[in-house]
Amino acid sequence: MTTDTPVFVGPPTRQISPWAWAHKNLFSNWLNTLLTIVSVLILGWVVIGLSTWIFSQAQWAVIRDNFRLFLVGRYPVQALWRVWASLGLIVAMGGISWGILARNIRLLDRRGLLLLGILAATVVIVLALLTDPRSIALSLGMLVLLVVLAFVGQRLGQAYPPLGTWLPLGWLVGFLIAYALVRGLIGGGQPVKLDDLSGLLLTLLTAIVSIVVSFPFGVLLALGRRSELPVVRWLSIAYIELVRGLPLVTILFAAQLLVPLVLPTGIRPERVMRAIVGLTLFSAAYLAENVRGGLQSVPRGQVEAAKALGLNPVLNTSLIVLPQALKAVIPTIVGQFISLFKDTSLLAIVGLTELLGMGQSILANPQYIGKNAEVYAFIGLIYWICCYAMSIASQRLEKQLGVTHR
């Protein structure tokens, strides 16, 4: 006999006691037991050694005294409000975008909390190094602003889902405004020359501009490499293969040393501009190959279906092929951006005082001689925070797109 109400049977839940888990995973046989003990010993040795160094041996005065130099370099002190305003703008955009992208998922899930935790830890480090009460208040304010606007953004995204498609444009405008603010082009006061920027500010500026410009350039190169027009195809292949065969350092040296020799004396682009162009040209070639991988992953049937509907090649590429291709390669593209961000440290070699260059010039000060470990550990931490934040943001983007696709 059957009943009208079906009985729902869930999957069996398996409860394992911590002791059983440890036995199964860590001490299942003598080899496993040995490995566990050795690993714990090594881990303990590293952690104890590191924390001893961090908390009792290292002399962080070099970081505290030069904190402003690391972050904004020799930016005029009386104009620092411009940097704060730009940071506020970007934090606000970040919060709203976070909320809009997460409109269909829980805002503070595991990744969200992780990201927030890293940011909070960053703020704590900043607070430990800052002495000026106004800066402390502003830093805390940024964190609060981010979280509040994330929730506002989520509501906005739920109310107007099409907002998501405007995000890239919003970021572009936001960056232009932030750039103009930092350069002093808007908001009154003396403009700051591009070559006068230094520290983390210069690192971020070169990285962001190179990423934003190399992306469309790379997509065009990828499309060019698959073009049916032989000349376009050959030029794209030649460019990609030439640049991929050169080390980035040579390109950067050429940009700093050769370009001034080649160009007439009247035209001499700023050194930072030349560095950005070098990074962009280099990154675009690699990006093109990543995007090409995505283009190849789009089934031929998609193109045929679009053709059969009467879409011309331009519409076919922009509405059907590219959206699918780019989605497929988000992880590799973000990986490319992360390595581009780290590659900006090479600018120190060609004499620009970005974050690493600033560290070197601080170390050259007799007062701080021998503080290499502290300075490089601090610089490494900043790079890691930025890169890991990018990585989490890309996972968030993938998850959001994954919810709606397939």
Place this chain on the structure above:
Amino acid sequence: MTQPQMESIADKTGAEPIIVAKNVEKWYDNNFHVLKGVSLTVNKGEVVVVMGPSGSGKSTFIRTFNALEPYQKGSIEIDGIQLTHDLKNIDAIRREVGMVFQQFNLFPHLTVLQNVTLAPIWVRRWSKAKAEEIAMQLLERVGILNQASKFPGQLSGGQQQRVAIARALAMQPKIMLFDEPTSALDPEMVREVLDVMRTLANSGITMVCVTHEVGFAREVADRVVLMADGMLVEEATPAEFFNNPKEERSKKFLSQILH
């Protein structure tokens, strides 16, 4: 080898032809001679079913009608437009010819509704409101109205194929081409797609279907065409073709599919 010269039986009825293919020949890039001079005339409102063993060139043949496959010799005229390399003509023809594929080929990054409205908005330049109104009517016709905001990956194969039919119809084509529309479907979903095609056939639109569905051909087709080895072997009414095939090749094919 008399087939290329064989006069299409449709020519004699005095009806208005909408597809006129004459001695179409095609070689693949590896020099394989896939179409060896195929001629077929389809009249307005007619439903023609193309059958044949795999590799006979039947899919390739109907894919030449909307220029998805180029051909090297012969001529094809669709609704009075000569199909040449002229891109203007190709665009004009593709606007009048809808196609449904074996693998559905829905756009996975767009919702069902966006799939159906994409071409009307971008190619026909309709307003979004008009395109959506017509799309909703079509989705209702194929029984998918309540799935409009879902993505293709969330639908069953049969539902996806019905969306694909609605997507092709949204361009209001004069001709619909079906390239083995039920071959990739699970058996229990074949029927729902054939039902939609049957209703469509009764609506008076011109249809050319490559299919192995004998029941559908018997019931709906005005004419059945058998292709083998890149040639058109026999052309007859369904009754004649299934009960009393003339050609030896047709008899052999039917004995293989009718167990």
